[in-house]
Amino acid sequence: xxxxxxxxxxxxxxxxxxxxxxxxxxFARWMTTAADxxxxxxxxxxxxxxxxxDADHGGNMRRGFEAVREELGEDVPGTPxxxxxxxxxxxxxxxxxxxxxxxxxxLRRTGKALGTGERVGREELAAALRTGIDAVAQxxxxxxxxxxxxxxxxxxxxxxxxxxxxxFEAARAAAERGAEETVPLQARKGRAxxxxxxxxxxxxxxxxxxALLVAALAAADAGQDAATSDSGGSx
Amino acid sequence: xxxxxxxxxxxxxxxxxxxxxxxxxxxxxxxxxxxxRRDAPVAGKVALISGGGSGHEPLHGxxxxxxxxxxxxxxxxxxxxxxxxMVAAAAAVDSGEGVLFIVKNYTxxxxxxxxxxxxxxxxxxxxGKVLVEDDVAVTDSTHTAGRRGTGATLFxxxxxxxxxxxxAPLERVEAIARQVADSARSFGVxxxxxxxxxxxxxxxxxxxxxxxxxxxxxxxxxxERRAMMTAGEIADFAVDAVLEDLRPxxxxxxxxxxxxxxxxxELYGFCGxxxxxxxxxxxxxxxxxxxxxxxxxxxxxxxxTLCRADEELLRLWDAPVRTPGxxxxx
Numbered sequence: 001x002x003x004x005x006x007x008x009x010x011x012x013x014x015x016x017x018x019x020x021x022x023x024x025x026x027f028a029r030w031m032t033t034a035a036d037x038x039x040x041x042x043x044x045x046x047x048x049x050x051x052x053x054d055a056d057h058g059g060n061m062r063r064g065f066e067a068v069r070e071e072l073g074e075d076v077p078g079t080p081x082x083x084x085x086x087x088x089x090x091x092x093x094x095x096x097x098x099x100x101x102x103x104x105x106x107l108r109r110t111g112k113a114l115g116t117g118e119r120v121g122r123e124e125l126a127a128a129l130r131t132g133i134d135a136v137a138q139x140x141x142x143x144x145x146x147x148x149x150x151x152x153x154x155x156x157x158x159x160x161x162x163x164x165x166x167x168f169e170a171a172r173a174a175a176e177r178g179a180e181e182t183v184p185l186q187a188r189k190g191r192a193x194x195x196x197x198x199x200x201x202x203x204x205x206x207x208x209x210x211a212l213l214v215a216a217l218a219a220a221d222a223g224q225d226a227a228t229s230d231s232g233g234s235x
Numbered sequence: 236x237x238x239x240x241x242x243x244x245x246x247x248x249x250x251x252x253x254x255x256x257x258x259x260x261x262x263x264x265x266x267x268x269x270x271x272r273r274d275a276p277v278a279g280k281v282a283l284i285s286g287g288g289s290g291h292e293p294l295h296g297x298x299x300x301x302x303x304x305x306x307x308x309x310x311x312x313x314x315x316x317x318x319x320x321m322v323a324a325a326a327a328v329d330s331g332e333g334v335l336f337i338v339k340n341y342t343x344x345x346x347x348x349x350x351x352x353x354x355x356x357x358x359x360x361x362x363g364k365v366l367v368e369d370d371v372a373v374t375d376s377t378h379t380a381g382r383r384g385t386g387a388t389l390f391x392x393x394x395x396x397x398x399x400x401x402x403a404p405l406e407r408v409e410a411i412a413r414q415v416a417d418s419a420r421s422f423g424v425x426x427x428x429x430x431x432x433x434x435x436x437x438x439x440x441x442x443x444x445x446x447x448x449x450x451x452x453x454x455x456x457x458x459e460r461r462a463m464m465t466a467g468e469i470a471d472f473a474v475d476a477v478l479e480d481l482r483p484x485x486x487x488x489x490x491x492x493x494x495x496x497x498x499x500x501e502l503y504g505f506c507g508x509x510x511x512x513x514x515x516x517x518x519x520x521x522x523x524x525x526x527x528x529x530x531x532x533x534x535x536x537x538x539x540t541l542c543r544a545d546e547e548l549l550r551l552w553d554a555p556v557r558t559p560g561x562x563x564x565x
Contacts, residue, residue: 046433046434050434050438050439052455053455054313054314054431054438054453054454054455055313055431055433055434055438055454056311056312056313056314056431056433059311059433060311060314063311092317092318092350093317093318093319094317095317096288096310096311096314096315096316096317096343096347097288097310097314097315097343098315098341098342098343098346099343100315100317100343100346100347101343101346101347101350102346139346140342140346188379189342189380190342190380191341191342191380191451191453191455192455193379193380194372194373194379194380194383194451194455194458195455195456195458196379196458198456198458
């Protein structure tokens with residue numbers, strides 16, 4: 001299904017090197033690549049969550065992104081913004097926990113910020129992502145350093161903005177590093193915060209899944225499979 | 236770990252189907268994941284809705300019925316339900332008098348109920364909300380997600396449910412729910428970790444000869460680990476932790492709650508110790524409830540919840556209730 005979407009994108013992308021190069025098919029590919037990555041890494045997410053949470057992050061995220069995959073498989077909305085808003089609504093309806101509203105808000109608000117154009121530029125995407133991430137920070141009342149998904153997302157969007165929206169690979173690396181750097185932090189939000197100092201020494205599962213989402217963006221851009229590229233890079 | 240299940244993925248819908256079979260007085264929608272009183276909406280009555288992750292049974296589905304909740308929304312195990320469930324529940328039980336959401340203070344529950352309240356209000360419903368945050372083991376609230384909602388939820392649902400059954404308006408039902416939430420505090424201990432079906436084994440390692448103090452109800456480890464204590468020593472520790480925060484001047488309601496796999500024999504022994512400590516601290520106990528009510532799957536251990544109770548709260552506590560999990564006076 002995602003292959004078909006990809007081919008369509010290639011066919012209609014003959015405008016080529018213009019500023020508005022990302023179309024709805026690209027965003028649909030990002031979401032299905034993310035679904036692959038989340039499925040592939042679900043056990044690892046759950047393992048991380050069992051150390052400082054309640055051992056369900058992988059399953060919840062997989063359920064949500066599989067629902068997104070199914071929704072987009074039936075009908076890809078016509079604009080990048082609509083693809084992300086549809087995906088975000090689906091996550092809210094299927095994930096539950098804190099992750100559902102938080103990831104749902106990230107995609108819905110990013111999608112809304114992308115507007116209604118049929119194509120968007122990379123700088124626009126970087127700016128829209130920042131809007132979405134700010135909305136997550138506001139909803140969860142969290143900041144960088146609280147040992148949450150924000151610790152992967154903010155470094156990623158900053159790396160992306162620094163490259164004028166071009167370097168998705170730098171965003172992926174920054175997100176992964178951000179997730180790894182949650183290990184020494186003490187959690188101040190979410191269920192891990194109940195552990196106090198005992199949350200130190202574990203990588204945050206939310207930051208880890210956020211890094212997967214960013215990796216999927218880079219993979220969708222490179223036209224490769226995020227699941228494979230991630231498992232190669234995680235050692 | 237052997238479990239009486241089919242496959243981990245279907246534990247929640249399987250349980251809902253069983254609930255439907257056992258309780259014809261409830262409408263159980265397995266697809267939408269809502270449990271509703273069959274006679275809902277009840278004309279002229281404010282409707283009470285609660286929900287949260289599954290794994291705490293009988294909370295919340297087992298507390299649906301006359302004198303308590305009108306609907307419950309069970310999420311996946313230890314995962315808060317999604318807004319669609321609360322919206323469906325609200326549509327099913329609202330009589331026009333409004334609905335009250337009873338929410339345990341966990342980030343996921345708060346976010347999902349907030350979204351649901353917004354959606355329900357968009358559809359013209361009046362929605363009240365009360366947050367239950369009674370667990371004194373979580374103290375450092377500027378550096379955490381705040382106190383967890385645990386045993387006090389039962390007191391809130393029972394007492395607000397009784398007032399709603401008398402036909403009180405939403406503002407009063409919400410006010411008494413808040414009063415109960417503010418008047419109740421809890422502390423829990425674990426003697427074993429719980430095992431989720433998805434994980435298939437214990438959520439944390441508790442070496443033999445040790446116990447975990449200040450645990451929540453989601454298999455998250457507690458704040459402190461110590462060498463195993465006697466029931467009497469645990470009662471001293473738990474009751475004092477609650478009293479330090481509550482400082483009651485009135486008689487209290489006491490809930491001696493099992494976490495899932497501690498036998499009633501042990502719970503009653505523990506209850507006797509809780510009463511001894513309260514007598515030593517000169518705090519009269521007006522009513523006591525002992526049993527597994529707010530559980531954490533198969534965790535061994537117990538929690539103590541105390542609620543300051545004036546005459547009105549006691550009257551509402553004693554009012555009739557008819558639910559799968561709590562039933563008297565009828």
